[in-house]
Each structure stands twice: as structure tokens, then as C-alpha cells.
Amino acid sequence: MPLYKTITVNASTKVLIWKIDESFEELSENIILTDKCKSRVENMKSEVHRCAFMSIRKLMAIAGYTDQDLYYDENGKPHLTDSNYISITHSFNFSAIIISDKDVGIDIEKQRQKILRIAHKFTPIEEYRTIANDDALIRKLTIVWCAKESLYKSFAEKSVSFLQNINVDEFDLEDLKTTATVTYAEKRLTYKVDYLEFEGFTCAYALVSN
Known part of the structure; x- marks a missing residue:
């Protein structure tokens, strides 16, 4: 059973x-899906997405939950039927969940060259112009993206802009943590963000701190 990593x-x-x-x-062995989720996964055309969907259920089972314990609100944010919070992510051949008694978000992304082309859409790219090494720049921008995606998933307002409403505080690659803020309408939430890198992927997860 390829449980890759557990982080307490x-x-x-x-x-x-x-x-x-x-x-x-x-992946489907011993997993019982709700009728709605069974229909959803049957209609997925991508085998990668089908496998990712079931691997999430495997992770939930390890954490003591079933598919019946999971539901989504009108913004597409997942919830558990008990008092805990959950966030879900997958990218290529990795998937992950985070479960907490505080509101949380998680994201995994593959480190790819294309992030250099889209960086201006989600962060003030001039902040990173001092990084001359492309590999280091790709790594840092991927962390920023994952951090912002984690906050976006937790905050769960579809109109929130990565560029305008979510700010990630400055950090060094070796820090393995930073802080970030969502400012939207009358709300302002601060999060603690941790991140890790493995096999060419980046994972960041955020916990609300106020």
C-alpha cells in the first residue's frame, strides 16, 4: 500500500x-462509494483522474473516514460530517489530504517550466527577479502557487483573486514554512503555511491562525 508520507x-x-x-x-478494493460518487467516477474519461479519485478514498480510510463521511458545499469545498476540516489535492501520480480541527487547505503541484510563463497571473513576479537560477525560480514559484491554492481552497470564495487578494510573505527555499494572508471584502485571514518537495513535486498546506 503506497502511503508515501504521513506528517503529524x-x-x-x-x-x-x-x-x-x-x-x-x-485502488477500488474495499472502497464503498456513494451512488453520487460512483456515477461521478464512472463518467471520468481520464484513468489518471479515476485513480486519483480512488486514492483519496484510500487516504480517507487510513484516517478513519469513508466516502459517506464526505460532502461538498455550493462552492465545491469538501467537508466532513464530524467537526473536523478536510482539504484534498492530487497532481499526476500523487494525491494528499489534510484533516484538522482548524480550517485548512492543501495543494500538490509538479514543478514545471510553464510556471515561469504564468507567474505574472498569480504573483508580483518582480519580487523574484533576483533569482537568476531557473530551477530555483521554478521551485519558489511553485511553492507560492501551492500556498495560494491552499489558502484559496480553505477560504472558498470563488471571486478571490490569487494576484489581488492572496499574499504570501517572503521566505527562503530552506525555510520550509511561511505565512500568508487572504484579504477579501470585509474578511482578513492569516494562515501558517508549511511546504515540502519530493520527486519533482511541491506540496504546501495551510492552517488558519486567526
Whole structure:
């Protein structure tokens, strides 16, 4: 069972990461889906997405939850039927969840050259012009993207702009953590963000701190 990594953030917060190397049939073993989710996964055309969907259910099972314990609100944000919060992510052959008693968000992204072309859409790129090494720049921008995506998932307002409403405080690659803020309408929330890199991927997860 390829549970890739377990991170105990604190006594009530845990991150679980899965490396997907099984078939859809193998991932489906011992997983019971709701009728709605069964229909959803049957209609997925991509085998990668189908496997990612089931790997998330595997991670939930490890955390003590079933598909019946998960539902989504009108903004597409996942919720658990108990008092805990959950966030979900997948990218290529990795998937992850974070579960906590505080509002949380998580994101995994593959580190790719194309982020250099789209960076201006989600962050003031001039802040990173001093990084001459492309590999380091790709790594840093991917962390920023993952951090912002994590906050976006937690805040769950569709009109929030990555560029205008979410700010990630300055950090060094070696820090493995930073802070970030969402400012939208009358709301302002600050988050603690941790990140890690593995096999050419970046994962960031955020916990609301106020």
C-alpha cells in the first residue's frame, strides 16, 4: 500500500500523501462509494483522474473516514460530517489530504517550466527577479502557487483573486514554512503555511491562525 508520507502537524492535524502506482481496480478494493460518487467516477474519461479519485478514498480510510463521511458545499469545498476540516489535492501520480480541527487547505503541484510563463497571473513576479537560477525560480514559484491554492481552497470564495487578494510573505527555499494572508471584502485571514518537495513535486498546506 503506497502511503508515501504521513506528517503529524500537531495533535489534531495530519497530512497523508499517496503515491499512485496501482490500477483503478486495485485502488477500488474495499472502497464503498456513494451512488453520487460512483456515477461521478464512472463518467471520468481520464484513468489518471479515476485513480486519483480512488486514492483519496484510500487516504480517507487510513484516517478513519469513508466516502459517506464526505460532502461538498455550493462552492465545491469538501467537508466532513464530524467537526473536523478536510482539504484534498492530487497532481499526476500523487494525491494528499489534510484533516484538522482548524480550517485548512492543501495543494500538490509538479514543478514545471510553464510556471515561469504564468507567474505574472498569480504573483508580483518582480519580487523574484533576483533569482537568476531557473530551477530555483521554478521551485519558489511553485511553492507560492501551492500556498495560494491552499489558502484559496480553505477560504472558498470563488471571486478571490490569487494576484489581488492572496499574499504570501517572503521566505527562503530552506525555510520550509511561511505565512500568508487572504484579504477579501470585509474578511482578513492569516494562515501558517508549511511546504515540502519530493520527486519533482511541491506540496504546501495551510492552517488558519486567526
